[in-house]
Amino acid sequence: MLLEKCQLKAQLLAFSNKFTITAPTRVMEEYCMGDSENPKPNADAFREVFSPTDVKLDVELLPYFYYESTSGEIWVVSYARQHTEFICVIDEMFARNVCNLLKVKVIGTIGIIKEMKDNDFLTRQDLRNIRSAIKNCRFYLSKELLHQLDQICGSSI
């Protein structure tokens, strides 16, 4: 979302110099499949920003994910359980529920935007663009999260 729809590659790279960010290979595979809005995703940019890493699946998580390892979140949570200094970035409430149950730290896209803003990685124009991009693309956020986004972006605009 932040990389492709909001076009924040440079800002994310700068952010990654201060905070290590990574994504499981499975998440990159999902990203590279593309969709109707973005049939040719920029895999090179993804690699550059997120340094994809191979993750060992935590089989204890399988029951919670219907004994399937197809969704990206199970790999993200697996990594976070093996590297407790990391925080998961997950938007879907289901996987967040699993994280809360298993005491895995988790934030969402809005949390990342707030961190980037608080650490001066985003300009006012970036925040305007983010708000517009999120509201105009097929990226589901609850009303509560959209309100939080407005608060984060609104306070700078």
Place this chain on the structure above:
Amino acid sequence: MCYIEDYGLNAPSRKYSLMVLQLKDRCDRKEMDIIHLHKIIRYFEYLRNTTEIRFSNFKLGVVSYELEKNLETLQDSGLVEKDDKNYVLTEEGQEIAEKLLSGLDRKDLEKLIFAKQQLNDLTPDELMYFMYRLIPESVVNSTEFSRLEKKRVPLVQSLFLKGRINSTTAAKWLDMSEKDFLGSLCK
């Protein structure tokens, strides 16, 4: 530990009924009606990949005669009481349930908590649809599945929005791509 022998709490259907009634759901409620109790214990077994309690596929999906009979016994023993349609623990039932929970394996405890938190505040239709899709063979003698299938889109969307299924599962249950499913929520 004589309470275990006194009340026959070696029986899985008795001990898990007591324990699940002691846990809070997402609305901080402990009480459970009979259909939620059956489905939540069955979901717990699904999460553990075990079959300690015998379930059958009946009109409303998976139910357990064994569980039903043992709940009656727990009521007769004064550990559980029923107000209107909900089961709750008595004071003695709560004390015993706490002891049982403290001795439960951590992984099993997490699964029991998850089962109650994910299902206890769902509407009966959401709950039944979730279980029918989770355990497809439970549709066999169902009198409800065809009715629920007709409103599967709002049911699946609601289950997703409440965080009870992920988008991968939602899309699969609605025979569409994940992107299309998520897009349908933005309309």
